[in-house]
Every structure is written in C-alpha cells, then in structure tokens.
Amino acid sequence: MRITVYGVKGGIGKSTICLTLGKTLARKGKKVLIIDRDPLGWSSNVIGIKDKGLINSIIDNISANFFKSVKIENGYLDVIKFYGDPSRVFNDSYILTRNREAKKKFEEIYSNILHTNKYDFYIVDNFAMVNYNNDIVFHEREVFYRILPNIESYRIYVSDHSATTLKNTENYIEKIEKSTNIGKPLGLTVNMVPPYPKDLEDIRIEVEKILQRKKLGIGIIIPFIEKLFGFSGTLNELDIPNQIDKLSDNIIKGFLTGYTIT
Numbered sequence: 001m002r003i004t005v006y007g008v009k010g011g012i013g014k015s016t017i018c019l020t021l022g023k024t025l026a027r028k029g030k031k032v033l034i035i036d037r038d039p040l041g042w043s044s045n046v047i048g049i050k051d052k053g054l055i056n057s058i059i060d061n062i063s064a065n066f067f068k069s070v071k072i073e074n075g076y077l078d079v080i081k082f083y084g085d086p087s088r089v090f091n092d093s094y095i096l097t098r099n100r101e102a103k104k105k106f107e108e109i110y111s112n113i114l115h116t117n118k119y120d121f122y123i124v125d126n127f128a129m130v131n132y133n134n135d136i137v138f139h140e141r142e143v144f145y146r147i148l149p150n151i152e153s154y155r156i157y158v159s160d161h162s163a164t165t166l167k168n169t170e171n172y173i174e175k176i177e178k179s180t181n182i183g184k185p186l187g188l189t190v191n192m193v194p195p196y197p198k199d200l201e202d203i204r205i206e207v208e209k210i211l212q213r214k215k216l217g218i219g220i221i222i223p224f225i226e227k228l229f230g231f232s233g234t235l236n237e238l239d240i241p242n243q244i245d246k247l248s249d250n251i252i253k254g255f256l257t258g259y260t261i262t
C-alpha cells in the first residue's frame with residue numbers, strides 16, 4: 001500500500017505523521033519505505049541520513065548516502081531522501097525535467113531501489129501545498145507507478161485545528177482529488193489540537209462533517225503533545241501518538257473507512 005501525506009501548511013506535522021506511522025508499522029513486523037519528498041528532509045534527518053538527497057546528488061554529480069534502512073523489531077523502516085535543501089527543490093526538479101542524462105540517472109537509481117526491495121507500505125512525505133503535477137512530485141510518481149502499477153494507493157490530508165487552515169485544507173482536498181484518478185482519498189488528520197475535552201470534541205464534530213463532504217473514510221485527531229513539540233532526537237526517541245498507533249492497527253486489518261480516531 002502507498003500512503004501519501006498532503007497538507008496546506010508547513011510545520012503542521014506531515015513528516016511527524018509519516019515517521020511515526022512508519023515506525024509503528026515496522027514495529028508490527030512490516031517493511032516500510034518512507035519516500036521523503038519533504039524539501040527539508042526531516043524524516044531523513046531523524047533516521048540519520050545527513051548527506052544530500054538523491055536529486056541534489058544527481059544534479060551535483062556526487063555520490064551520497066540518500067538511503068538508509070533501520071531494523072525495528074521484526075520489521076524495517078527504510079527512508080529514501082529526495083531533496084534536503086528547500087532553496088534548491090524547484091530548480092533541481094526543473095533541471096531534472098530538462099536534462100535527459102540526469103533524468104535517466106534518476107530513473108535508474110530509483111527504479112532499482114523499488115525493484116530490489118519489496119515493501120508492505122510506502123509512505124510519501126510532501127512539500128506543503130504541493131500541486132499534484134508539480135515537477136517536484138511528478139518525477140518520483142512517474143517512476144513509482146511504472147514499477148508498481150497495481151499498488152493500492154491512498155491520500156491522507158493533514159491540517160491544524162484553526163478554522164482557516166481547515167477551510168484551506170478542504171479546498172486543497174478538492175483541488176488534489178480533481179487532478180487525479182490514481183488512488184483514493186483516505187482520511188483527514190487534524191494535528192496539534194489543544195488537549196482539552198471540549199476542543200477535541202468540537203474538532204471531532206467538524207472533522208466528521210468534512211469526512212462526509214469530501215468523501216474521506218477516516219478522521220484522526222491528534223492532540224498537542226508536549227514531547228513532540230520541537231522534537232530533535234533520533235528515531236529511537238520518537239514517541240508514537242496513540243492515534244497513529246491505532247491507525248496503523250486499522251490499516252493492517254484493512255479498516256479504511258467509517259471512523260474517527262481521537
């Protein structure tokens with residue numbers, strides 16, 4: 001299964017959701033690849049990839065360790081880093097579109113990784129507000145579906161709890177879902193909700209209305225968690241929110257619709 005995480009804003013927890021979902025699935029014996037298209041390469045950083053990303057290294061014509069595999073109990077959490085320098089993302093992915101040789105090298109390396117390792121889950125981290133057909137996501141997606149054309153594919157949207165972000169997220173969901181017929185919308189995560197019963201309940205009601213309007217199957221409401229705020233530790237030290245742990249159980253069982261996790 002491929003799960004791609006989208007959101008309209010930076011700093012709302014897209015990478016944290018990718019990483020913690022990946023970690024908890026690996027703990028449960030699954031083989032997981034995080035495809036880190038985050039311009040900052042946050043998941044890559046936490047897992048310990050410090051070199052340039054795949055695309056940066058191709059453009060610079062240098063070798064780099066942009067892939068790392070970590071064994072977690074009976075599973076694996078692997079990460080492939082695409083970028084890692086926000087100031088270069090648009091330029092480098094544009095070059096990749098124009099430069100045949102660079103594009104060929106990229107396709108060779110990425111398809112080789114996808115061919116040699118088979119994963120149970122592919123989790124894709126994203127730039128905020130990315131358009132479905134931007135160069136920065138298109139190259140990755142094109143190769144991915146060439147190698148794995150029949151994979152089940154879902155999208156999870158992440159928002160914070162402010163009325164403005166929720167509204168923008170709804171518009172964004174509409175835009176993304178109109179621009180593709182590959183895969184399905186899966187759910188909406190509202191992250192960093194003030195951890196008080198009244199706030200959590202108000203958001204739950206709001207989320208369920210959005211699920212209905214946007215035909216999403218799952219709602220996930222994650223409170224603000226002190227220990228995650230400003231997290232700068234290693235994968236080992238990263239706590240998994242209960243809601244993400246529950247989500248991973250449900251995904252493994254194939255429960256993909258009709259509930260909200262709080």
Ligand SMILES: Nc1ncnc2c1ncn2[C@@H]1O[C@H](COP(=O)(O)OP(=O)(O)OP(=O)(O)O)[C@@H](O)[C@H]1O
Pocket residue numbers: 007009010011012013014015016017038039040042126127128191192193222223224225226228229230231
């Ligand atoms: N539920 C939470 N409670 C408190 N802090 C959180 C929570 N979720 C994530 N964080 C923290 O918020 C910060 C931003 O999270 P993250 O990097 O995952 O966001 P992002 O949406 O991927 O950002 P970007 O668009 O810049 O890649 C991190 O320090 C992270 O540890």
Ligand SMILES: [Mg+2]
Pocket residue numbers: 014015016038040042125126
């Ligand atoms: Mg991120």
